[in-house]
Amino acid sequence: MPCTLLLVHFLFFITFSVYVQHVVSSIHRRFEYKYSFKGPHLTYQQGGIPFWSHYGDVIPSTDQVRVAPSLRSQRGSLWTSYNASFENWEVEMAFSISGMLRIGADGLAIWFTKERGPNGPVYGAADNWDGVGIFFDTYDNDDNGNNPIVLVVGNNGRLTYNHLNDGATQSLGSCIRDFRNRHYPVRARITYYKKTLSVAVNPGLADTEYAYESCAVVNDMILPKVGYFGVSAATGSLADDHDVLSFLTFSLREPGAESDKKQISDSERDAFQKEYEQFQKELEKRKEDYQKDHPTVSTPKEDEFYETDRQRELEMVSKGQDQIQQELNHLTERLKMMWGEQKRHSDILNRSNKEESQTTVKEGPTMAKSNLDNVLKIQKHLVQTLEEMRSSVSEIASKAKLIHQSSSGSSNAESKVTEIKEHVSIVKREMNNLLKNTVSGPNTRCPGIPSSPSCISTGHFLVFVILQTVFAMYYLIYRSKKESESKKFF
Ligand SMILES: [Ca+2]
Numbered sequence: 001m002p003c004t005l006l007l008v009h010f011l012f013f014i015t016f017s018v019y020v021q022h023v024v025s026s027i028h029r030r031f032e033y034k035y036s037f038k039g040p041h042l043t044y045q046q047g048g049i050p051f052w053s054h055y056g057d058v059i060p061s062t063d064q065v066r067v068a069p070s071l072r073s074q075r076g077s078l079w080t081s082y083n084a085s086f087e088n089w090e091v092e093m094a095f096s097i098s099g100m101l102r103i104g105a106d107g108l109a110i111w112f113t114k115e116r117g118p119n120g121p122v123y124g125a126a127d128n129w130d131g132v133g134i135f136f137d138t139y140d141n142d143d144n145g146n147n148p149i150v151l152v153v154g155n156n157g158r159l160t161y162n163h164l165n166d167g168a169t170q171s172l173g174s175c176i177r178d179f180r181n182r183h184y185p186v187r188a189r190i191t192y193y194k195k196t197l198s199v200a201v202n203p204g205l206a207d208t209e210y211a212y213e214s215c216a217v218v219n220d221m222i223l224p225k226v227g228y229f230g231v232s233a234a235t236g237s238l239a240d241d242h243d244v245l246s247f248l249t250f251s252l253r254e255p256g257a258e259s260d261k262k263q264i265s266d267s268e269r270d271a272f273q274k275e276y277e278q279f280q281k282e283l284e285k286r287k288e289d290y291q292k293d294h295p296t297v298s299t300p301k302e303d304e305f306y307e308t309d310r311q312r313e314l315e316m317v318s319k320g321q322d323q324i325q326q327e328l329n330h331l332t333e334r335l336k337m338m339w340g341e342q343k344r345h346s347d348i349l350n351r352s353n354k355e356e357s358q359t360t361v362k363e364g365p366t367m368a369k370s371n372l373d374n375v376l377k378i379q380k381h382l383v384q385t386l387e388e389m390r391s392s393v394s395e396i397a398s399k400a401k402l403i404h405q406s407s408s409g410s411s412n413a414e415s416k417v418t419e420i421k422e423h424v425s426i427v428k429r430e431m432n433n434l435l436k437n438t439v440s441g442p443n444t445r446c447p448g449i450p451s452s453p454s455c456i457s458t459g460h461f462l463v464f465v466i467l468q469t470v471f472a473m474y475y476l477i478y479r480s481k482k483e484s485e486s487k488k489f490f
């Protein structure tokens with residue numbers, strides 16, 4: 001059971017930490033340059049600090065502000081020129097307090113007060129302030145051995161600071177930190193967010209979030225809505241150098257709060273506008289002065305910086321042509337590839353055909369050619385024979401016709417019949433020769449043609465025609481004989 005409770009507590013702590021981290025990280029943080037200063041160009045040439053006013057023994061330089069030097073009874077302070085009205089804010093200050101002796105004095109203070117306190121007894125600034133002071137007290141006035149110490153002291157304007165006890169009874173929060181004579185600048189962060197003021201100190205070199213150590217947290221702290229940021233320092237009989245290297249102010253805004261638009265007032269906008277116009281005029285004047293001083297240097301015409309419509313069109317056409325050329329080149333490459341591929345396939349086919357012919361036709365190409373020649377020769381011979389047969393058949397037919405028309409004397413008819421017999425016998429003989437040639441000729445297969453009617457079927461057809469013709473002749477002769485015999489009886 002205790003283990004479970006411990007686990008629940010641990011989970012709650014983790015969840016709460018994540019939630020706090022999320023809230024803190026999501027806060028909008030805006031740098032406020034009018035309430036800040038930082039090197040390396042910290043000051044004007046005249047020595048002033050932009051947007052800040054300094055009083056007393058302050059020594060500004062380009063990279064830091066010595067608020068109080070290491071001399072006896074020095075007092076110095078610097079305050080923002082404008083008051084700030086941030087509801088929530090944060091200040092990060094890098095400072096260095098150093099001296100030759102083991103003990104130093106008196107200390108340094110960060111202020112946010114309703115009015116500026118240029119000079120006074122509280123670390124160089126005025127007493128009875130209305131606001132808050134964060135003190136870095138180096139001198140142990142009450143001899144409690146608790147200095148250097150960091151104190152948070154609030155005041156409504158009526159409280160007088162008690163130096164004798166180091167403000168022990170007036171501080172709202174404090175922490176003992178050795179911020180004197182450090183090798184590196186000490187960083188302090190004061191955050192005022194939702195009426196809670198928290199102070200964290202980073203004594204080391206690392207400027208990271210985790211290097212800050214919480215020093216004091218003051219809840220329900222009411223500060224003036226409008227006030228000035230300030231820094232002050234003082235020395236006594238003992239003296240340290242009190243240097244501030246940077247003072248950075250940020251305004252904080254809750255997530256989803258109103259935007260920054262309203263933070264610029266109309267007067268500020270007008271001031272910026274005037275400043276901008278002044279800058280433009282000054283720029284024009286400088287241009288003219290430069291032209292006067294350098295008349296040989298010609299300024300390029302404004303048109304030379306811009307291209308005309310025609311130039312733009314030409315540019316577009318040129319780009320289009322480039323693209324077309326690229327496409328054509330691409331197409332040519334593709335065609336070359338296709339041609340090569342086609343050639344390769346053709347070579348493969350030729351090679352395979354050659355191999356096939358070598359393996360399947362054993363007689364060889366010369367044998368195939370001679371066979372083909374033989375076939376052609378036989379075909380020619382057949383055609384010639386058929387032509388002769390046709391002429392013989394036609395002659396037989398004409399002579400048979402003559403026999404039929406004349407039918408005059410038997411002796412004459414008998415001579416004609418014998419003549420026809422001779423012709424028929426000639427045709428029969430030639431037919432036999434033809435058949436013999438076709439049957440006993442060389443082994444001639446009709447090349448390439450499947451088993452459709454071949455040369456033999458043509459012979460059969462001719463035989464059939466001849467036989468039919470012979471039968472017709474015999475029939476005509478027989479009829480003419482009968483007619484002549486019947487005439488003998490009349
Ligand atoms: Ca003190």
Ligand SMILES: [Ca+2]
Nearest residue numbers: 140141142166
């Ligand atoms: Ca003390």
